[in-house]
Amino acid sequence: MIEISHLRKQFGDHVAVNDISFSVAPGEILGFLGPNGAGKSTTMKVITGFLPPTAGTVKVWGSDIESDTLTAQRHIGYLPEGAPCYEEMTPRGFLEFIARVRGFKGSEVAERISVVVDRLSLTAVLDQRIETLSKGFKRRVGLAQAILHDPDVLILDEPTDGLDPNQKHEVREMIRGLSRDKIVIISTHILEEVTAVCTRAVIIASGQIVADCTPEELEARSRYHGAITVRAVHDVDVPAISAFLEGLAGVAGIEQSGREITAIPRDARLEILPDVMAAVSQQTWPVAGVYQERGRLDEVFRTITEGQQHV
Amino acid sequence: MSDRSLSSLAGMSIVVRREFASYFATPIAYVFILIFLILAGVFTFYIGNFYERGQADLAPFFSFHPWLYLFLVPAVSMRLWSEERKSGSIELLMTLPLTRLDVVVGKFLAAWLFTGLALSLTFPMWITVNYLGDPDNGIILASYVGSWMMAGGFLAIGSATSALSKSQVIAFILCGLLCLMFILAGFPMVVGVFKDWLPAVMVDTLASLSFLTHFSSISKGVLSMRDVIYFLAMIIAWLMATMIIVDLKQGE
Numbered sequence: 001m002i003e004i005s006h007l008r009k010q011f012g013d014h015v016a017v018n019d020i021s022f023s024v025a026p027g028e029i030l031g032f033l034g035p036n037g038a039g040k041s042t043t044m045k046v047i048t049g050f051l052p053p054t055a056g057t058v059k060v061w062g063s064d065i066e067s068d069t070l071t072a073q074r075h076i077g078y079l080p081e082g083a084p085c086y087e088e089m090t091p092r093g094f095l096e097f098i099a100r101v102r103g104f105k106g107s108e109v110a111e112r113i114s115v116v117v118d119r120l121s122l123t124a125v126l127d128q129r130i131e132t133l134s135k136g137f138k139r140r141v142g143l144a145q146a147i148l149h150d151p152d153v154l155i156l157d158e159p160t161d162g163l164d165p166n167q168k169h170e171v172r173e174m175i176r177g178l179s180r181d182k183i184v185i186i187s188t189h190i191l192e193e194v195t196a197v198c199t200r201a202v203i204i205a206s207g208q209i210v211a212d213c214t215p216e217e218l219e220a221r222s223r224y225h226g227a228i229t230v231r232a233v234h235d236v237d238v239p240a241i242s243a244f245l246e247g248l249a250g251v252a253g254i255e256q257s258g259r260e261i262t263a264i265p266r267d268a269r270l271e272i273l274p275d276v277m278a279a280v281s282q283q284t285w286p287v288a289g290v291y292q293e294r295g296r297l298d299e300v301f302r303t304i305t306e307g308q309q310h311v
Numbered sequence: 312m313s314d315r316s317l318s319s320l321a322g323m324s325i326v327v328r329r330e331f332a333s334y335f336a337t338p339i340a341y342v343f344i345l346i347f348l349i350l351a352g353v354f355t356f357y358i359g360n361f362y363e364r365g366q367a368d369l370a371p372f373f374s375f376h377p378w379l380y381l382f383l384v385p386a387v388s389m390r391l392w393s394e395e396r397k398s399g400s401i402e403l404l405m406t407l408p409l410t411r412l413d414v415v416v417g418k419f420l421a422a423w424l425f426t427g428l429a430l431s432l433t434f435p436m437w438i439t440v441n442y443l444g445d446p447d448n449g450i451i452l453a454s455y456v457g458s459w460m461m462a463g464g465f466l467a468i469g470s471a472t473s474a475l476s477k478s479q480v481i482a483f484i485l486c487g488l489l490c491l492m493f494i495l496a497g498f499p500m501v502v503g504v505f506k507d508w509l510p511a512v513m514v515d516t517l518a519s520l521s522f523l524t525h526f527s528s529i530s531k532g533v534l535s536m537r538d539v540i541y542f543l544a545m546i547i548a549w550l551m552a553t554m555i556i557v558d559l560k561q562g563e
Contacts, residue, residue, distance in 0.1 A: 011562075011563065045402070048406040049405075049406055050402050050405050050406050050561065051561065051562060052562065070316070070408045070409075070410065071316075073406060073407065073408040074315060074316065074408045076406070078403070078406045080399060080402040080403055080406075081399075082399055084398050084399030084400040084402060084403055085400055085403060086329075086333065086400055087398065088333055088336040088337055089329075089332075089333065089336060093332070097325065097328075097329045098407070100325045101317070101322065101325055101407045101408065101409060102315060102407075102408070103315030103316060103317050103408075104315070129336075145403070149315070
C-alpha cells in the first residue's frame with residue numbers, strides 16, 4: 001500500500017508538485033502520465049526517498065518515507081529515469097553489490113542474481129562492462145537491479161523510453177509477469193503502454209492530478225469512443241458514404257481522410273454500428289472495411305492536460 | 312523483509328568494497344600509483360638529495376608528501392561524488408536502503424584505503440634505507456602513519472569539493488586550492504606576512520590549522536596525540552561538510 005497525501009514539492013519558487021493525493025493498493029499497476037515537466041519524475045523521486053517533500057506525507061507499506069526512510073526503501077525497487085548505473089562495473093559485479101545492499105548473504109546472492117538474470121536474459125553479457133552494452137541491455141540491467149529483492153513496490157521511471165518495439169514488448173511482458181500482490185508505478189508518455197499494461201491511469205499536469213481512472217474509462221472520454229470508420233473501395237463512393245453517415249440519427253459529425261470516413265457518435269452510449277452495418281449490406285457501394293474505435297488516448301491526453309480541466 | 316536490514320557497519324563496508332574495486336576497474340588506478348611512486352622517487356632522490364645528505368633516514372622522502380598530495384589527492388577524490396551526480400547513479404545509490412553516513416564515510420574510506428595502498432607500495436624506499444644504514448624504524452613507521460593521516464585530511468576536503476560540483480575538473484581545482492591554503496597556512500613565509508598585521512593569537516591559530524605544522528612534527532618522528540587528533544578532526548569536519556553538501560545538492 002502506498003499512501004500519498006497532500007504532497008507538495010517546491011524548488012525555490014517553482015512548484016513542481018502541488019498538493020497531490022492518491023493511494024495505490026497491492027495488485028494495481030498504475031500508469032503515471034503527464035506531459036514532460038508535469039511532475040512525474042519529481043513525484044517518483046519523493047516516493048523513493050531521493051527528494052524530501054516540501055509538504056505532505058508519503059507512506060510506503062505503512063512506513064513514512066521521511067521518518068522511516070530505510071524501512072520504506074526496503075520495500076521499493078526503483079528504476080530511475082534513464083536507468084543510471086555504475087558503468088565501469090560488469091552486470092554481475094553491479095548486481096552483487098545491489099544484492100548485498102539489499103541484505104542478501106552468502107549463497108543467496110548468487111541465487112537471487114541467477115533468478116533476475118534468467119528473467120531478463122542477461123546471461124550473455126554478465127561479465128561485460130556495462131558501458132559497452134547496448135541501450136536495451138543497460139535498461140535490462142537497471143530493471144534487474146530494481147526487481148532483485150522481489151520488492152513489494154516497483155517504481156519505474158520511463159522504463160521503455162528509447163527502446164525498440166521488441167525491447168518495449170519484453171519490458172511490458174516482464175511487468176505483467178510480476179505477481180499479483182505487488183504495486184507497480186510506471187511513468188510514461190507512451191499512451192499505448194497504459195492500455196497495454198496498466199490497471200489504472202493517473203494523469204498529472206502542472207503538478208496536479210487531472211485524471212485518475214482505468215485506461216478503459218480514459219478511452220471512453222475520447223470523442224472517438226464508439227466511433228465507426230468505414231473504408232470505401234472506390235474514391236467515387238466517398239461522398240455518398242459520407243452523406244449517408246452524416247444522416248444517421250446518432251452521428252454528431254464525420255471526418256474524412258482518404259477513403260476512410262469516420263462517424264463520431266453524439267453520445268458514446270448510442271450504438272450506431274448496427275445502423276451502419278445494415279446500411280452497408282443494403283447499399284450499392286462496396287466497402288473495404290468497417291471498424292469501431294475504442295477511443296484515442298492521445299486526443300484525451302491532449303484535452304485533459306492542455307485544458308487543465310479537473311475531473 | 313525486515314530481517315534483511317543491514318547494520319550500519321555492514322552497509323558501509325559494502326560501499327567501501329564497491330568503491331575500492333571501482334578504482335581498479337579502469338587503468339587509472341594503476342597509472343595513479345605509478346605516477347605517485349615515480350614522483351615520490353624523484354622528489355626523494357633528486358630534489359631531496361637523499362644520497363648527498365649521508366643520513367640513513369626517510370626525512371627527504373616524507374617532507375615532500377604534502378606537495379605530492381596536493382596534486383594527487385584531488386585526482387583520487389574528484390570522482391567520489393561528481394561522477395555519481397553526472398551519470399545520475401546518485402539517484403540509485405541514495406534510494407538504496409543505506410544511510411547517508413554509510414555512503415559518505417564508505418566512499419571516503421575507499422579513497423583513503425586506496426591512497427594507503429599507494430603509500431605502502433613505497434616500501435622499497437624503506438628497504439633501501441635499511442640496507443644502506445641503520446635508520447630509526449620507529450620514526451619511519453610514525454611518519455608513514457602521519458603521512459596517511461594527512462592524506463586522509465586532504466581526501467576529506469576533496470570529498471566535500473567533489474560533492475559541490477558535477478564537474479570533476481572543478482572538483483579537482485577547488486580541492487587543490489583548499490589543500491594549498493591548508494598547507495600554506497603554516498609556511499614560514501605566510502606566517503611572517505600575517506605576523507605584521509594580525510594579533511599573535513590569530514597567527515598561531517592560523518598556523519596551527521596548517522597541515523604542514525602538524526605533519527612536520529610527525530615526520531620528525533613525534534607522533535603526538537595532538538597531531539593525530541588534529542587530522543582526525545579535519546577528516547570528521549570535512550566529512551560532515553560533505554554530508555551537508557550532498558543533502559543540499561540533492562534537493563536542487
